[in-house]
Amino acid sequence: MANTENAIGFFDSGVGGTSIWKEVLALLPQENTIYLADSKNAPYGNKSTNKIIDLCVKNTNFLLQKKCKLIVVACNTATTNAIDYLRANYTVPFIGIEPAIKPAALLTKTKTIGILATKGTLNSSLFEKTSKSLKNDITIIETIGKGLVELIESGKLNSKEMTNLLNTYLQPMLKNNIDSLVLGCTHYPYLIPQIRTIVGDKIKIIDSGEAVAKQTKNILTENNLLNTTTKIAKHQLYSNMNTDVLKALVNTTKLKNSNIIDQNF
Numbered sequence: 732m733a734n735t736e737n738a739i740g741f742f743d744s745g746v747g748g749t750s751i752w753k754e755v756l757a758l759l760p761q762e763n764t765i766y767l768a769d770s771k772n773a774p775y776g777n778k779s780t781n782k783i784i785d786l787c788v789k790n791t792n793f794l795l796q797k798k799c800k801l802i803v804v805a806c807n808t809a810t811t812n813a814i815d816y817l818r819a820n821y822t823v824p825f826i827g828i829e830p831a832i833k834p835a836a837l838l839t840k841t842k843t844i845g846i847l848a849t850k851g852t853l854n855s856s857l858f859e860k861t862s863k864s865l866k867n868d869i870t871i872i873e874t875i876g877k878g879l880v881e882l883i884e885s886g887k888l889n890s891k892e893m894t895n896l897l898n899t900y901l902q903p904m905l906k907n908n909i910d911s912l913v914l915g916c917t918h919y920p921y922l923i924p925q926i927r928t929i930v931g932d933k934i935k936i937i938d939s940g941e942a943v944a945k946q947t948k949n950i951l952t953e954n955n956l957l958n959t960t961t962k963i964a965k966h967q968l969y970s971n972m973n974t975d976v977l978k979a980l981v982n983t984t985k986l987k988n989s990n991i992i993d994q995n996f
């Protein structure tokens with residue numbers, strides 16, 4: 732059985748999964764963590780399912796070598812394409828993240844919800860299954876956020892190019908009377924300030940970060956894996972690309988015991 736002081740592992744195609752990592756840290760401050768940003772291979776969203784599975788296997792093996800006790804697949808594209816494979820082939824518990832279209836369908840009054848996600852997520856069979864399970868009076872406007880992950884990964888979060896792309900993707904949704912917008916990619920919560928400027932205050936913006944943190948806590952509890960020590964938690968963040976982008980998004984100065992590691996994997 733894993734030691735409760737072993738870290739929770741996280742991986743994403745890049746820096747976006749830190750939006751999930753932050754939610755988990757907020758709920759479980761005593762947990763040690765290891766975050767893997769596979770930025771060299773971003774974006775995953777345009778890759779085939781087999782290629783995404785191969786990358787997820789590589790990331791999982793890296794985290795297991797570091798003795799992670801649970802792995803959060805902090806990427807919608809990786810979850811929707813590879814979580815079944817991972818669960819069938821490893822014994823470590825996995826937490827996945829899927830676009831929150833079910834909660835959005837319960838909240839919508841206009842019966843029209845928008846979802847912004849990668850091609851890989853929107854085309855996955857898992858996403859298709861979830862969207863088919865919604866009541867058929869709900870209309871989902873699906874839009875591929877082409878180029879958004881690339882801009883975030885290259886540090887152009889607040890660029891004119893970003894505003895232009897977001898306008899292109901969001902204006903048609905507004906014209907179709909959405910009242911809820913699901914962010915189906917873990918990079919996108921970093922775009923919320925710009926998205927708010929475009930969609931205004933009345934649209935609900937829904938992401939899955941908090942739900943994933945709660946589920947992580949539940950699964951750790953069920954498996955007797957919660958870290959109950961009072962030691963200061965240690966956080967290691969690995970990136971195989973430009974660590975400046977990771978540093979800018981993750982304000983490690985607030986964390987007492989953390990480091991960002993540049994490593995080729």
Ligand code: DGL
Pocket residue numbers: 743744745747748773774775776777805806807808809849852880915916917918
């Ligand atoms: N953060 C990933 C997700 O949630 C980005 C996918 C990509 O690399 O295309 O889907």
